[in-house]
Amino acid sequence: MNGDATDLPYLFDPAHWDVGAAGNIPSLILTHLYYTGLALGIGFVIAFPVGLYIGHTGKLAFIAINAGNVGRALPTLGLIGFLVVLMRGQFIPAMVALVVLAIPPILTSTYAGLRAIDRAAVDAARGMGMRELQTLFRVEIPMAMPIIMSGLRSAALQVVATATVAAYVGLGGLGRLLIDGLSVNDYDRVVAGAVLVAVLAVVIDLVAEGIQRLVVSPGVSGRALTRGTRTRNTATTAPTPAGSVG
Numbered sequence: 001m002n003g004d005a006t007d008l009p010y011l012f013d014p015a016h017w018d019v020g021a022a023g024n025i026p027s028l029i030l031t032h033l034y035y036t037g038l039a040l041g042i043g044f045v046i047a048f049p050v051g052l053y054i055g056h057t058g059k060l061a062f063i064a065i066n067a068g069n070v071g072r073a074l075p076t077l078g079l080i081g082f083l084v085v086l087m088r089g090q091f092i093p094a095m096v097a098l099v100v101l102a103i104p105p106i107l108t109s110t111y112a113g114l115r116a117i118d119r120a121a122v123d124a125a126r127g128m129g130m131r132e133l134q135t136l137f138r139v140e141i142p143m144a145m146p147i148i149m150s151g152l153r154s155a156a157l158q159v160v161a162t163a164t165v166a167a168y169v170g171l172g173g174l175g176r177l178l179i180d181g182l183s184v185n186d187y188d189r190v191v192a193g194a195v196l197v198a199v200l201a202v203v204i205d206l207v208a209e210g211i212q213r214l215v216v217s218p219g220v221s222g223r224a225l226t227r228g229t230r231t232r233n234t235a236t237t238a239p240t241p242a243g244s245v246g
Helices: 025-057 061-073 076-087 091-115 119-127 132-169 175-183 187-215 223-237
Strands: none
Touching: 025 061, 025 091, 025 132, 025 175, 025 187, 061 091, 076 091, 076 132, 091 132, 119 132, 132 175, 132 187, 175 187
16 A cells, blocks of 8 residues: 555545435435434433433333443344344344433433532522423433533444444445445455444544533533632732732
8 A cells, every 4th residue: 555545546536525426425424424314313312201201200210221231232233233123124224223322321311420420519509499390401311421421422423333244134324335345355445334333433423522521511621620710729829019018
């Protein structure tokens, strides 16, 4: 390899970026993002309320604790194969497998975020007359948001990487480059698919990090505390005015 664009001939071939061509890279990327976004959306709708309930009440905590282990042990490819046979379809089995993969990190992070909150803050909110839902949405969720967002970012990375298996059952996405490339021993196509999935994962994580900075209060994230500490240190080390009494 020479270290230039010719090292990835499939990826940098303009013909593969032509939106009018069959199986072009932009359409594969959009399809991949569609699968990822849909699976994350469905997983969030399912897992987030359950995590809030378990974290707020402390009931059924074993579900949240064991969900992470189940997610890590789940053979996604085997699950898709089983669901394809069971449901006689392609899209729904693949989507179910991706949703099942997205649920554990969202559920466990939501639960962990709420349980990590200082109980004194929750008790103070209740002492001020807040009802349970007010306490949850105005105190607990904002304070738990950094951990909740970390779970969402983890779920997004897992789903965007695993969405390649959708091509295993004949669907689109960047997995087509991997599956089709391996079927004809076109390793340039396989490498291109792997590189695009990796780049897409990095981009999604950077976008999620930006969203996290927007939705997380600076005081909760520690940025305000850091600024306050820096201000106090500056004030402490400021020179003493001449003539003042130590």
